Amino acid sequence: MDDDDVIAVLGLALVLQNRKRKRDRTESSKRWLLKRKQFSHVNLINELRFSPTDYENYLRMDEKLYLKLLSLITPLIQRQDTVMRKAISAHERLAVTLRFLATGRTYECLKYSAIISPQALGRIIPETCDAIYEVLKEDYLQVSKQLKPNSNHYTSLIGRLRCQRVLKRPCSSVASLLLTGGGSVHTIYISSLQPY
Known part of the structure; x- marks a missing residue:
């Protein structure tokens, strides 16, 4: 093999090595x-x-x-x-x-x-x-039609709700848990109170 053939083979090897390989398609689902x-x-x-x-x-x-x-x-x-x-x-x-x-x-x-x-x-x-x-x-x-504008008296609405967050130990059987940013586990209890 002469020098031109060696250079051509080395050039072809470099081109093939640098060519980006086709990536296998990953499944979208x-x-x-x-x-x-x-x-x-x-x-x-x-x-x-x-x-x-x-x-x-x-x-x-x-x-x-x-x-x-x-x-x-x-x-x-x-x-x-x-x-x-x-x-x-x-x-x-x-x-x-x-x-x-x-x-x-x-x-x-x-x-x-x-x-x-x-x-x-x-x-x-x-x-x-x-x-x-x-x-x-x-x-x-x-909503009640009798509400007065700028009034804090909301009678005849749905009622009042009281929310309380209770710290709990994690349990796999509890369905509705709230994980807070700190990693603690809470359950939120919501109770309906009588209207005013």
């Missing part, structure tokens, strides 16, 4: 999250329809009320499917929100029964709660 239709709690809810007591225990409302609420909020929370993935249905969104409100579980814990990522749950649950508030506020949050 975990495999089991992509099987939402198969593993989701929506299948359980469909089975629970045949046992009204269990249905009410799971969602904290009967099927008739659930379907009425679903029909009211569907226009506000329904999303369109995209080329990349199917949208999370309004039924799944409402069901996981009601489970969150009923159990107080974390998003990380709910992801296993709902087969929805915690990041998506962090968007879905507040959106659904806002939608529930919007459709029910006229019927259920009627």
